[in-house]
């Protein structure tokens with residue numbers, strides 16, 4: 320596994336050393352945080368400390384409840400917010416479409432940006448911070464201002480940006496620990512105002528049911544608090560990658576848009592993504608086609624379709640995503656293999 324090159328960080332990131340250590344230590348503290356005895360109270364105190372540390376690290380002064388990750392947080396908000404109607408952007412993660420309600424879909428432009436004039440009044444509006452396929456960053460200030468003027472609540476899915484960029488000034492925010500160096504199966508829902516969400520369950524201030532996953536929560540806190548000194552390096556690597564792709568006849572998706580440095584999508588003309596994935600895989604490189612959830616199928620990415628891409632072109636797009644552990648030599652190797660595949664395709 321270690322000799323392979325992992326460029327699929329948007330699907331999940333490697334666990335950081337400090338998160339792994341915090342989890343390891345937590346497994347030795349054997350108590351349910353709801354138990355009133357001394358051990359239980361100790362575990363409760365550790366969870367509350369983790370909550371405070373995460374809020375401080377993310378600079379979020381309001382409420383935070385632990386969940387199993389962004390998908391659960393998304394379902395919670397869609398099902399239990401206090402407004403009657405809900406709209407989401409056409410580029411939201413699949414979890415928004417599988418939360419048991421049917422939202423209205425808001426269009427995006429060809430660069431992947433939300434169209435402010437189309438934002439509705441008096442609704443819950445789901446617009447992500449960063450897209451998981453293209454890396455496009457939505458304009459947070461415009462969204463905040465427009466949605467406030469329209470008396471709508473902003474639900475920002477920050478699964479791909481949390482811990483990398485400042486959080487937006489939204490009403491609800493979802494995130495997953497495994498996208499920022501923590502373990503899978505834990506995450507959070509950030510809530511500005513308790514009154515905007517209907518309670519449910521006996522844990523997490525009455526907003527969730529189920530014993531907290533204490534080891535994962537403590538690992539999550541450790542991961543969030545780690546230094547982000549690698550982020551600048553990611554921007555340099557992404558720029559190198561973009562230029563190499565363009566120079567060898569490829570296309571950078573949403574090249575004109577503001578994008579997070581850790582996610583990029585590239586189109587290799589006349590070669591379906593599924594074949595590219597196999598060839599990269601055989602060359603020891605893990606990448607993805609669009610989102611991890613839809614990559615098993617041959618359907619075009621709904622994100623690219625919403626940006627106006629045709630089926631043929633959309634099916635030729637792969638996603639490369641990276642982070643803390645990615646080195647320049649990983650990127651050089653990816654570029655080398657990309658060039659080889661592109662050359663073979665030209666000869667075929």
Ligand SMILES: Cc1ncc(COP(=O)(O)O)c(C=O)c1O
Pocket residue numbers: 329330387388389390391412414447449450451476478479495497504506610611
């Ligand atoms: C933007 C976005 N939102 C939500 C999710 C769902 O996260 P999880 O599977 O951890 O619940 C993902 C995961 O790929 C994502 O990229």
